[in-house]
Amino acid sequence: MTYDDNNIFAKILNGDIPCDKVYEDEHVLAFRDIAPQKKTHVLVIPKGRYTDIVDFGSNASPEEVLGFYKAVAKIAKDEGLTTNGFRSIANTGEFGGQEVPHFHMHLLGGEPVGKMVG
Numbered sequence: 001m002t003y004d005d006n007n008i009f010a011k012i013l014n015g016d017i018p019c020d021k022v023y024e025d026e027h028v029l030a031f032r033d034i035a036p037q038k039k040t041h042v043l044v045i046p047k048g049r050y051t052d053i054v055d056f057g058s059n060a061s062p063e064e065v066l067g068f069y070k071a072v073a074k075i076a077k078d079e080g081l082t083t084n085g086f087r088s089i090a091n092t093g094e095f096g097g098q099e100v101p102h103f104h105m106h107l108l109g110g111e112p113v114g115k116m117v118g
């Protein structure tokens, strides 16, 4: 899949669209989902132009991959998600239900999240 520079997360990254930011560093931006599906619902995205987890895992630099997962761990702790647990989801492609074609990880918690696949 070719990266679409007009996707909504690209617009958040370049400042065209605001977000409720929870974390930012050189590799990562994290913000609250506009339509939260659980009490806590954070989206973590790399700043690089990657369409999905496969593109990211295949083409991102070691620094970007490390930075991404370090940020996920920090955000999970800072948001209080590690006390009772949470779910991390990366939807991929049509069958995975991915709506925004910029790689993102959902962190869902703050309450029980239910069955893995509903």
Ligand code: 5GP
Binding pocket: 008, 017, 019, 020, 031, 032, 033, 034, 035, 036, 043, 090, 091, 097, 098, 099, 100, 101
């Ligand atoms: P996907 O279905 O691609 O895994 O998830 C995309 C997520 O992005 C959805 O949970 C949706 O609510 C969220 N989203 C879509 N547009 C915006 C937006 O403009 N701002 C924020 N913060 N979240 C968005």
